[in-house]
Amino acid sequence: LNEIYEKINIKNNEDIIKINKDLEPHISLYRTIYKKNDEVIINKTIKKICKKYKINKFNIEGIGIFPNKNKFNLHFIVAYNKNMNKIHQEVWKELNGKIETIEKDHYHPSSFVPHITIPIVKQSNNKTLLLKIQNELLNYDIRSIKLSAEYLSHLTGNLNTPKVYYKSKFS
Numbered sequence: 001l002n003e004i005y006e007k008i009n010i011k012n013n014e015d016i017i018k019i020n021k022d023l024e025p026h027i028s029l030y031r032t033i034y035k036k037n038d039e040v041i042i043n044k045t046i047k048k049i050c051k052k053y054k055i056n057k058f059n060i061e062g063i064g065i066f067p068n069k070n071k072f073n074l075h076f077i078v079a080y081n082k083n084m085n086k087i088h089q090e091v092w093k094e095l096n097g098k099i100e101t102i103e104k105d106h107y108h109p110s111s112f113v114p115h116i117t118i119p120i121v122k123q124s125n126n127k128t129l130l131l132k133i134q135n136e137l138l139n140y141d142i143r144s145i146k147l148s149a150e151y152l153s154h155l156t157g158n159l160n161t162p163k164v165y166y167k168s169k170f171s
Contacts, residue, residue, distance in 0.1 A: 001025040008136045018119040023162035025116050029091045031102045038099040042154045043166045045094040049152055050168040056083050056149040060142045074130050078114040119159055
């Protein structure tokens with residue numbers, strides 16, 4: 001995906017999609033506000049789940065848009081994957097009630113739509129830019145892209161200061 005992002009940036013003569021080694025394309029399974037004292041619980045959960053599951057392979061099904069207050073989020077829609085669904089449910093079983101969650105309505109297993117957010121640099125009044133990127137993505141056969149989730153990570157998706165706090169590789 002980062003190769004596609006780079007091609008779109010080059011074609012537009014500017015970085016309109018953020019590319020950073022600490023901001024790898026990812027599927028968010030649980031959202032919380034970072035608190036240092038939650039790290040032990042999160043890291044233990046990640047390690048436990050990674051020992052239980054193997055690397056997860058999946059496909060992209062399409063491109064979607066989520067409205068989010070005064071802006072929109074562009075994302076890849078991820079095909080249903082039974083193993084990923086189990087991992088997601090286990091993350092929630094282990095963390096829910098132990099650490100704070102935000103956007104519970106969107107990330108809870110009962111309502112979750114697996115997706116990979118496309119990190120658009122300019123977020124304010126981004127409708128025109130979003131449609132431009134979406135149009136560029138239509139030039140690619142995204143359904144033929146095969147991806148694998150090799151790690152379960154605790155990270156921040158902040159575009160300006162992305163950071164991976166902890167990650168563990170699936171067995």
